[in-house]
Amino acid sequence: MSQPTRILLALIAGLTVGALFAGYAPQTGLAVAEWAQPIGQAWLNGLQMTIVPLVVALLITGVTATAEAAQAGRLAGRAIAFYVIVLFLSAAAAAVLTPLFLQIWPLPQESAASLRAALVGAEKIGPVPPLGEFFAAIIPANIIKAAAENAFLSLIIFSLVFAFAITRVGDDQRKLLVGFFAAVRDAMLVVIDWVLWIGPIGVFALALVVGAKAGTGAFGALIHYILIVAGVGFVIALFAYPVAVFGGRVRFARYVRAALPSQAVAISTQSSLATLPVMIEGASDLEVPVAVSGVTLPLAVAIFRATGPAMNFAVAIYVATWFGVPLSPATLAVGTVVAALTSLGSVSLPGTVSYVSAIAPVAATIGAPVAPLGLLVAVETLPDIMRTVGNVTWDLAATSWLSRRAGKVPLDEADAILRHDSV
Numbered sequence: 001m002s003q004p005t006r007i008l009l010a011l012i013a014g015l016t017v018g019a020l021f022a023g024y025a026p027q028t029g030l031a032v033a034e035w036a037q038p039i040g041q042a043w044l045n046g047l048q049m050t051i052v053p054l055v056v057a058l059l060i061t062g063v064t065a066t067a068e069a070a071q072a073g074r075l076a077g078r079a080i081a082f083y084v085i086v087l088f089l090s091a092a093a094a095a096v097l098t099p100l101f102l103q104i105w106p107l108p109q110e111s112a113a114s115l116r117a118a119l120v121g122a123e124k125i126g127p128v129p130p131l132g133e134f135f136a137a138i139i140p141a142n143i144i145k146a147a148a149e150n151a152f153l154s155l156i157i158f159s160l161v162f163a164f165a166i167t168r169v170g171d172d173q174r175k176l177l178v179g180f181f182a183a184v185r186d187a188m189l190v191v192i193d194w195v196l197w198i199g200p201i202g203v204f205a206l207a208l209v210v211g212a213k214a215g216t217g218a219f220g221a222l223i224h225y226i227l228i229v230a231g232v233g234f235v236i237a238l239f240a241y242p243v244a245v246f247g248g249r250v251r252f253a254r255y256v257r258a259a260l261p262s263q264a265v266a267i268s269t270q271s272s273l274a275t276l277p278v279m280i281e282g283a284s285d286l287e288v289p290v291a292v293s294g295v296t297l298p299l300a301v302a303i304f305r306a307t308g309p310a311m312n313f314a315v316a317i318y319v320a321t322w323f324g325v326p327l328s329p330a331t332l333a334v335g336t337v338v339a340a341l342t343s344l345g346s347v348s349l350p351g352t353v354s355y356v357s358a359i360a361p362v363a364a365t366i367g368a369p370v371a372p373l374g375l376l377v378a379v380e381t382l383p384d385i386m387r388t389v390g391n392v393t394w395d396l397a398a399t400s401w402l403s404r405r406a407g408k409v410p411l412d413e414a415d416a417i418l419r420h421d422s423v
Contacts (some may be wrong), residue, residue: 007378061181265278
């Protein structure tokens with residue numbers, strides 16, 4: 001049984017037991033919840049303690065790797081520029097779509113209030129400072145203090161500056177620094193894997209507390225959450241079709257047929273990497289030269305997740321709305337930037353790991369609590385299907401778009417890039 005499946009079953013079991021207590025023995029349920037709550041909180045603390053070093057290490061290694069890939073040739077550089085633009089547009093779309101969906105289909109107030117009361121320690125972070133103070137605080141005067149206070153935007157700015165500085169030093173120093181942060185990243189991934197291994201215990205405890213205090217309304221709230229977040233990802237996936245049709249000059253029906261096999265594999269595997277051979281075949285059906293698809297598709301699998309910024313930001317906005325955090329246009333604009341930037345470092349991680357490392361900085365930046373992520377990660381398996389389908393749909397669309405502009409890249413250069421990538 002896979003790790004996400006075990007965590008999901010633990011969530012269902014915890015909510016069911018808690019709801020049964022709430023329905024038939026509420027006082028006993030509350031007493032049991034008092035014993036279960038510290039267990040769930042301890043597991044949640046273990047999950048949160050990895051976020052700061054993991055985010056910093058991921059950003060530094062991700063940016064340096066992306067910069068090196070961009071130097072491989074004009075085709076790779078053009079592809080990366082296209083991917084980065086799409087990532088920012090994806091996050092911006094979530095800033096519009098998520099509030100709109102929540103206005104059309106709001107979370108029931110009774111369920112929201114019950115869940116807020118059930119999640120102990122998940123109070124909102126506090127009011128976002130005025131815009132002037134906010135921008136002044138972006139540049140950290142003390143990076144250690146910023147890390148201690150979970151000032152993620154300051155950490156992201158420092159990490160980006162540091163990563164670009166690494167690309168400007170000598171080869172030996174660059175390899176040493178990148179190797180150090182790669183080791184930090186890998187060590188944190190081992191730690192978070194240990195934390196997730198005991199995840200069923202922590203999630204069961206958290207879910208039992210929620211079920212005992214919120215009753216059966218917790219099930220409806222989680223279904224509402226899944227549909228809202230997956231709905232945002234679905235809309236982002238739809239935008240890939242006009243990109244292929246108008247940018248790649250492909251007939252709509254032809255693109256649909258070419259993308260269907262990749263989408264089917266994505267649903268069954270929830271892995272863009274596993275879908276790569278089928279995507280290359282689909283690109284061939286669209287008459288994309290192998291010299292182009294052999295560069296752009298592996299690159300897309302490595303650093304491009306079109307639905308990531310949108311769905312990550314949608315989760316943060318959902319939690320903020322759930323806890324009554326006001327979201328001004330300026331706050332959403334800053335959240336858009338953070339959602340796009342954090343996605344650059346987390347694209348190659350498993351879903352449960354990238355869920356926490358990519359969403360926690362966004363949630364903290366817009367003033368939303370991070371604690372609910374420990375419960376919501378248990379249902380990530382379902383939205384993750386939509387993430388993967390949207391990602392492979394965009395990978396093919398982007399390759400089609402780039403292939404129509406590959407005429408400006410000499411084929412011998414594209415072949416050289418392909419040979420370099422295969423080595």
